[in-house]
Amino acid sequence: MRSSFSPAGTEFGGNTDPRVRPRGDTTEERKNFEERGYLVLPAFLPPPLLARLVPEVDRWMDEGLRDRSIACSTGPETGARPPVLELELPAHGELLVHPPLMTVLADIMGGAFAHHHLHSQRQGAKDSGKPWHHDHEPNDLGDRSLPMVHALHYLGGLDEAVGSLAVLPGSHREDVPKDFRAALGTTALPGEVVIDRLPHGSTVLINSAVFHARRPALSPLAGRDRYFVDASYCRTGARWRPVKPYWRYMLARARELGLGGGQWPELFDERHFTEFPGAVGR
Numbered sequence: 001m002r003s004s005f006s007p008a009g010t011e012f013g014g015n016t017d018p019r020v021r022p023r024g025d026t027t028e029e030r031k032n033f034e035e036r037g038y039l040v041l042p043a044f045l046p047p048p049l050l051a052r053l054v055p056e057v058d059r060w061m062d063e064g065l066r067d068r069s070i071a072c073s074t075g076p077e078t079g080a081r082p083p084v085l086e087l088e089l090p091a092h093g094e095l096l097v098h099p100p101l102m103t104v105l106a107d108i109m110g111g112a113f114a115h116h117h118l119h120s121q122r123q124g125a126k127d128s129g130k131p132w133h134h135d136h137e138p139n140d141l142g143d144r145s146l147p148m149v150h151a152l153h154y155l156g157g158l159d160e161a162v163g164s165l166a167v168l169p170g171s172h173r174e175d176v177p178k179d180f181r182a183a184l185g186t187t188a189l190p191g192e193v194v195i196d197r198l199p200h201g202s203t204v205l206i207n208s209a210v211f212h213a214r215r216p217a218l219s220p221l222a223g224r225d226r227y228f229v230d231a232s233y234c235r236t237g238a239r240w241r242p243v244k245p246y247w248r249y250m251l252a253r254a255r256e257l258g259l260g261g262g263q264w265p266e267l268f269d270e271r272h273f274t275e276f277p278g279a280v281g282r
């Protein structure tokens with residue numbers, strides 16, 4: 001087990017109130033999200049939840065559970081069930097349905113939504129970035145007005161030692177493949193916004209179709225691990241393409257575990273998905 005930072009009692013403080021905070025008038029926020037395709041929520045996660053998430057990410061990495069899960073999606077074990085799912089880790093399960101997150105999602109999605117997938121990762125400071133891409137999956141109506149949203153959770157925040165996230169505002173309106181800008185690597189693009197300073201437990205919500213890139217730590221030698229969990233959600237109204245062959249099992253486990261506490265009946269319902277088409281990436 002390792003843990004390269006202590007989320008509770010950090011210099012950043014953080015949100016200590018796990019309840020849904022009154023958000024006031026969110027019209028502007030929603031309009032911004034619609035136009036620009038992202039929303040930054042600094043110190044969004046309560047330190048007690050963070051303190052439980054970090055060792056779970058360490059376990060996920062150190063026990064090879066992430067590798068096993070990838071092998072069951074796209075690798076030699078395709079078709080098998082992974083020994084543990086991300087959402088079976090208790091704090092990860094809580095994060096997936098964190099009430100303040102559900103509130104913001106319902107607001108920016110403008111209606112009911114289903115859970116698509118959850119990933120958890122710890123990247124080393126020397127790891128490379130991730131080139132410009134988007135993560136939008138198609139739905140069976142080809143209806144791009146139905147949003148898919150990724151919640152990018154930066155458990156240790158973002159800074160020069162962890163690296164940054166670059167976003168290309170408005171690019172979610174282009175109807176282009178995920179790798180349309182891949183040849184550009186992680187280079188700076190005109191109009192980009194760089195999110196490079198966020199406190200521990202911050203969340204960035206992106207429309208999954210917005211182009212974004214991970215930029216690594218400026219100096220790998222002085223870098224810190226990047227604790228990154230992402231969860232994605234799809235607006236109901238069409239059937240979405242899954243990314244994991246064992247997606248039915250994943251939704252069934254979420255229902256069995258009672259995630260969502262009966263408050264979000266659509267969240268883990270199979271009817272919002274089409275069949276798994278084959279190996280389509282992590």
Ligand SMILES: O=C(O)CCC(=O)C(=O)O
Nearest residue numbers: 130135164165212214228
């Ligand atoms: O690490 C990040 O900040 C973003 C990673 C990402 O975009 C992805 O895994 O799809």
Ligand SMILES: [Fe+2]
Nearest residue numbers: 133134135212
């Ligand atoms: Fe991404």
